[in-house]
Amino acid sequence: MHSPMLERNLAQPVIRRLSALRQLSERGIALLQQAIQDGLQRARPGEDLVSEGDPIDSVRIILSGWLARYKTLEDGRRQIVNFVLPGDCCDACVYLLSVMDHSIGALTPVTYAVIARGAFEQLLASDRSLAEAMWCETMVNSAIQREWTVNIGRRVALERIAHLLCELYERLLPVDMIEDGSCLFPITQMDLADATGLSVVHVNRTLQELRASGLIVLRDRTLTITDLKVLKDTALFSADYLHTKRRG
Amino acid sequence: MHSPMLERNLAQPVIRRLSALRQLSERGIALLQQAIQDGLQRARPGEDLVSEGDPIDSVRIILSGWLARYKTLEDGRRQIVNFVLPGDCCDACVYLLSVMDHSIGALTPVTYAVIARGAFEQLLASDRSLAEAMWCETMVNSAIQREWTVNIGRRVALERIAHLLCELYERLLPVDMIEDGSCLFPITQMDLADATGLSVVHVNRTLQELRASGLIVLRDRTLTITDLKVLKDTALFSADYLHTKRRG
DNA sequence: TTCCAGCCTTAACATATTTGAAGTCGCGCC
DNA sequence: GGCGCGACTTCAAATATGTTAAGGCTGGAA
Known part of the structure; x- marks a missing residue:
């Protein structure tokens, strides 16, 4: 049996992140912690968690480390379109699409949790506050993406x-x-x-x-x-x- | 009483657009058409449908005309972050956030439908195919936004x-x-x-x-x-x- | 008809940013 | 203990893009 204290600590960034967007229910937090505990993984710097072209069948939640979302042009030019920080979810909602249009690579050692599509849908269905917080995070990511466009285009x-x-x-x-x-x-x-x-x-x-x-x-x-x-x-x-x- | 034929034509672009993402049910289409019919509006070129800082309490569906999403820096520099074309929904999902972080302005004469938050939530709740198509469109918009970042950053x-x-x-x-x-x-x-x-x-x-x-x-x-x-x-x-x- | 405003076009010039190349530093590896 | 590699730094030269300015075209307003 794992130490509950340790698991709580692991999930800490996600809980903080989501709480900044929506008040989470106790129940939602517990479910989330459980899901995270069940899907723990690690990646080394330079490793891709997901690559452009991959089918989308699961969601990743970052517990520690830095990553980059990026796209590469045929001739090698690369553009990082966003950074992914501890507490961020990778594409909580992208599973509405079938294929990744960009890659997500680790810049540092990373610990994260993988949640399969089915389990994730169940998770969201079982706690409304969690679902809203996740959707909300997705919308904020869009907003960040817009600001990056402005940043690169006009500054x-x-x-x-x-x-x-x-x-x-x-x-x-x-x-x-x-x-x-x-x-x-x-x-x-x-x-x-x-x-x-x-x-x-x-x-x-x-x-x-x-x-x-x-x-x-x-x-x-x-x-x-x-x-x-x-x-x-x-x-x-x-x-x-x-x-x-x-x-x- | 309005001509049902006319209304069908009006909603045509939206239906086509959403159908390219998800198969819509007959019922969903009917509900959508009704909602559009109930909220018809027009805008002139140069007019803003929504402005940065506005509270978000409704959704807009574009029936004809071209628009731009844009942000402006304090000193007047402007960056268009995306174009909005007939059939597109403005922020079907942004109502998870409370305030607009960008403006949407008409580049040409525009006809569009406004659906209040409550009515829109009800619409999505009553037909699953519609809801999925809308979410899906939102995700595609994010993908477009990423590609714009690449475009401006590396091409x-x-x-x-x-x-x-x-x-x-x-x-x-x-x-x-x-x-x-x-x-x-x-x-x-x-x-x-x-x-x-x-x-x-x-x-x-x-x-x-x-x-x-x-x-x-x-x-x-x-x-x-x-x-x-x-x-x-x-x-x-x-x-x-x-x-x-x-x-x- | 005339005038005006908005848009497109071109030119000459200024400059931010890129490219290529080379040197340094620190660090893990053999 | 030297070697090689990745990251950082600096320089000089090349160039893509910005700025300023001016002229022409069109269509609407008066």
């Missing part, structure tokens, strides 16, 4: 990277992964480039600029946002699109 | 515009708005610029290039794709992300 490099950092900061907050304005930041500059539609060289230049302005410290896989207010201003960042019910 | 101007044209072509096909490879194309070059993240001047340059290559004819608000195969090749276009069940 210049400096604003663009600043904006991405602000977003990640705001998304890590509710899952308790920010400490004193600092967080683990396991993303390489190449990932950053693929996420912002820039070249690695230019990402590097731009990060230097952000450092020089004293807005961030980024070193040893750790990001510290020194002046969040100014960073948000230079990014033209507004958190509204994250639709997060803020306590306050 | 160069020529590919980018070619890709957008291919997408619009493929989306107009199921709603029967393509005739001999031609369609009405009411989008200004400025709209095109805001949709692709380019400047108007560069869009113009690039369109000239596409014309010179003999791939398209664009004149008098009419677009003709002369060589779809080559256009798709230059765009690195694959229709998979549209998740359209093709007859064939």
Whole structure:
């Protein structure tokens, strides 16, 4: 028999994440924990959890680690279309479609839970608060995707990277992964480039600029946002699109 | 009493659109037609159907005309994040969120139907095929949004515009708005610029290039794709992300 | 008819960003 | 203990795209 305490800890990020969108019932939380416990898995950095073209028959819930949703063009150009963070669900609803149109790859070691389509449908059917929270998360992901389009389409490099950092900061907050304005930041500059539609060289230049302005410290896989207010201003960042019910 | 024939015609694009995703039941179609008939409205070019910041309390279904979803930065820069075509639903599911994070504006005269939240929920609850088709459409919109991120992030101007044209072509096909490879194309070059993240001047340059290559004819608000195969090749276009069940 | 506004087009010029190449640093592996 | 690899950094040169400005066309309003 597993330690219930351990399992609760594992599910913690998901519960926090979903709770930021909808109040979850005790029963829903219990069911979710059970489902997670039943489907635990691990992945190594570089490994794809799902690949473009795969049939969709299950849902994944991320418990720890960072991942990227991405698409690749025939000639190798890659675009990361979103990051997936602890507590996020991969495609809770995409199972309405039959085939994945993008891949999801681990950027770090990852622990996650797989829930088969049937079990997942049952889960949602048995607790309304859970279902709503999941749908809601899916809608927020769409909103994030829209904002990325704006970010890449209309912001210049400096604003663009600043904006991405602000977003990640705001998304890590509710899952308790920010400490004193600092967080683990396991993303390489190449990932950053693929996420912002820039070249690695230019990402590097731009990060230097952000450092020089004293807005961030980024070193040893750790990001510290020194002046969040100014960073948000230079990014033209507004958190509204994250639709997060803020306590306050 | 309205002519039932007229109403059927009005709802035609929606039915076609949704049918491309899920087989609709007769009953579902009838309910949908009734709902549309009850909420008919019009908008003029330039008018916003919904604006960023608006509370969300109803759903809109587009019957005719073109619209754009867009966001505006404080300093006026605008990014169109998607086009909305006849048969599309505006945010069938966004009502899970409380506030709009973007605006939807008419590019041409538009006819559409408004369905209040309550009536819409009832509609979905009363016919499963309808509900699934709507959810499905929402998921496809997410997929489109991802592809736009890739498009703007990783394709160069020529590919980018070619890709957008291919997408619009493929989306107009199921709603029967393509005739001999031609369609009405009411989008200004400025709209095109805001949709692709380019400047108007560069869009113009690039369109000239596409014309010179003999791939398209664009004149008098009419677009003709002369060589779809080559256009798709230059765009690195694959229709998979549209998740359209093709007859064939 | 004239005027005006919106849209398209072109040119010359400015610049943000990319490309290619090379050097450094740290780290795991043989 | 050296070697190789991945990530970061920097430079200089090339180029895609943006900016500013101006002219022409069309269609509607007066």
